[in-house]
Amino acid sequence: MKKITRVLFLLAVALILATGQVVAGEVVIKGSTTVLPITQKTAEAFMAANPEVKISISGGGSGNGIKAIIDGTADIGNASRFIKSKEVSLANSKGVYPVPHRVALDAIVPVVNQSNKVSGLTMAQLKDIYLGKIKDWKEVGGTPGKIVVISRDSSSGTFGVWKNLVMKKERVIPSALTVPSNGGVVQAVGKTPGAIGYVGLGYLNEEIKPVDVDGVEPTEENTVNGSFPIARGLFMFTKGWPKGDTAAFISFILSRKGQDLVQEAGSIPLF
Amino acid sequence: MRRQDIDKGVQSVFLLVALFSITALSLIMVFLFLEGIPIFETVSVKDFVFGKYWYPTDEPADFGIMPLILGSVYVTLLAGMIAIPLGIMTAIYLAEIASPRVAEIVKPIVELLASMPSVVIGFFGMVVVAPFLQKLFDIPVGLNMFNASLMLAFMAVPTICSISEDAIFSVPTALKEASFALGATHNETIIRVIIPASLSGICTAVILGLSRAIGETMVVLMAAGGAAMLPTSIFDPVRPLPASIAAEMAEAPFGSEHYHALFAIGVVLFVFTFGFNLIADYISHKFRQVGEASL
Numbered sequence A: 001m002k003k004i005t006r007v008l009f010l011l012a013v014a015l016i017l018a019t020g021q022v023v024a025g026e027v028v029i030k031g032s033t034t035v036l037p038i039t040q041k042t043a044e045a046f047m048a049a050n051p052e053v054k055i056s057i058s059g060g061g062s063g064n065g066i067k068a069i070i071d072g073t074a075d076i077g078n079a080s081r082f083i084k085s086k087e088v089s090l091a092n093s094k095g096v097y098p099v100p101h102r103v104a105l106d107a108i109v110p111v112v113n114q115s116n117k118v119s120g121l122t123m124a125q126l127k128d129i130y131l132g133k134i135k136d137w138k139e140v141g142g143t144p145g146k147i148v149v150i151s152r153d154s155s156s157g158t159f160g161v162w163k164n165l166v167m168k169k170e171r172v173i174p175s176a177l178t179v180p181s182n183g184g185v186v187q188a189v190g191k192t193p194g195a196i197g198y199v200g201l202g203y204l205n206e207e208i209k210p211v212d213v214d215g216v217e218p219t220e221e222n223t224v225n226g227s228f229p230i231a232r233g234l235f236m237f238t239k240g241w242p243k244g245d246t247a248a249f250i251s252f253i254l255s256r257k258g259q260d261l262v263q264e265a266g267s268i269p270l271f
Numbered sequence B: 001m002r003r004q005d006i007d008k009g010v011q012s013v014f015l016l017v018a019l020f021s022i023t024a025l026s027l028i029m030v031f032l033f034l035e036g037i038p039i040f041e042t043v044s045v046k047d048f049v050f051g052k053y054w055y056p057t058d059e060p061a062d063f064g065i066m067p068l069i070l071g072s073v074y075v076t077l078l079a080g081m082i083a084i085p086l087g088i089m090t091a092i093y094l095a096e097i098a099s100p101r102v103a104e105i106v107k108p109i110v111e112l113l114a115s116m117p118s119v120v121i122g123f124f125g126m127v128v129v130a131p132f133l134q135k136l137f138d139i140p141v142g143l144n145m146f147n148a149s150l151m152l153a154f155m156a157v158p159t160i161c162s163i164s165e166d167a168i169f170s171v172p173t174a175l176k177e178a179s180f181a182l183g184a185t186h187n188e189t190i191i192r193v194i195i196p197a198s199l200s201g202i203c204t205a206v207i208l209g210l211s212r213a214i215g216e217t218m219v220v221l222m223a224a225g226g227a228a229m230l231p232t233s234i235f236d237p238v239r240p241l242p243a244s245i246a247a248e249m250a251e252a253p254f255g256s257e258h259y260h261a262l263f264a265i266g267v268v269l270f271v272f273t274f275g276f277n278l279i280a281d282y283i284s285h286k287f288r289q290v291g292e293a294s295l
Helices: A002-020 A036-049 A062-071 A085-093 A123-131 A157-165 A182-191 A220-224 A244-253 A256-264 B003-041 B045-050 B066-097 B100-114 B118-137 B145-169 B173-181 B186-197 B199-215 B218-223 B241-251 B257-286
Strands: A026-031 A054-060 A076-079 A098-113 A148-152 A177-179 A195-200 A208-210 A231-239
Touching: A026 A062, A026 A244, A036 A054, A036 A244, A036 A256, A054 A062, A062 A076, A062 A085, A062 A098, A062 A231, A062 B241, A076 A244, A085 A098, A098 A157, A098 A182, A098 A220, A098 A244, A098 A256, A123 A148, A148 A157, A148 A182, A157 A195, A177 A182, A182 A195, A182 A208, A182 B118, A231 A244, A244 A256, B003 B045, B003 B257, B045 B066, B045 B257, B066 B100, B066 B145, B066 B186, B066 B199, B066 B218, B066 B241, B066 B257, B100 B145, B118 B145, B118 B218, B145 B199, B145 B218, B173 B186, B186 B199, B199 B257, B218 B241, B241 B257
Parallel strands: A026 A054, A026 A076, A148 A177, A148 A195
Antiparallel strands: A076 A231, A098 A195, A098 A208, A098 A231
């Protein structure tokens, strides 16, 4: 009987010790679903090369990724936007200094239905369409017809970038349809002749027609050289400067091989 | 062991099980209210419920859920206008008019409709019904209030039909026979005797059907269009309460105003469905037919 109690006691102590600190060789990553595909792709390759390191990845959104860094429940927090000043002050109040690492680029492309004759819009026109000032396609050189404005939910990272870069922080009209995902925008624009929407570059397909912005074609090349105006960085945040396996993983993503994997996963590499 | 002891034991086990589900339910309610109430430190209850603009992530944010409430109410009413006549008439047909063989085939099919996953119905609305409505009515967009109402009506019909059918079926035969004996035709008997006698059951059915429609999330998320605007026509896109919670909860920072506002929407939704259930309970008690003499 005594022996059993002792074994149980030792087991309990071991359990407490094990849960109390992150096991060496494990990297926990949480956050944006936009950054998820590139994280999975690079993590698989990294684990194949370093079998002693275990990387666990989950989604949950940009906000949750940054929150996880502040709480210490993850080593890396993914975000499809830069950290907000509110989040920085929350982190600082807990003694955490989040460090951003830009790991990839993404362009957000305005799209219209295949039947639409309009092939280019200016930033000002896009803004007026989303403000509800331009209501008909004939005002921007298309065939007459009501413009159906399709937007993303106000909490999505893509919406945040659109709002900052195109809307200049003004409000999208309330009558805009909101769709919960990039795929949903493709679906809705593809089925609605008068629709306009916006999606990440990786989601373009033959169902929808991309629109040039200020005369610049939305391509990977134009995003990397900075001429396409609606582009954003995809970030990984760490708690302070990364150390050990976390540092090794981030430098792997930023290496030539890592960036090739980023491209394979459908995002735009930094170089 | 004595039989009385076994009896007692069984009783207490059942009591425990019942207590467990009640406790779980009340804890969820407490949690809902605890997480929802902090939003009223930033907006007043009046501005929250009657505010016309829902911009939860702006700086400064607007937390007005009137467009969402109206979206929910209109979609549910419209769904009711479609589903109530269909459901009740199907129930009357099945219980009174159809031959037993037909009823045996049709009834399970109607009930099968109830077991259709809501995401399938939502997807159907988004991919099939939306383009169809768009062409049929020549409207700019097919994801709108009317589409969502049609899909919700689909879901409410089986509930309304099967509960009403039970109510109509349980009308005492003596009542029916008395009516026939007085020379009434079958139609007259249905309208003057059977429907009044089963009214409480039918009302309960309607209310339960509608409360299912107002709480339904997936269908309205996929088919209603999701625009937080005050609707002016049935072809306007709307954003009902459950759709807002489902679409925004994942990205709302934990503990933020937006997060609390979404829980407060949950409270509003809870008040709606709770009200529906209270009314259903009241009607079924108040108008219950006791015996055959109370008609």
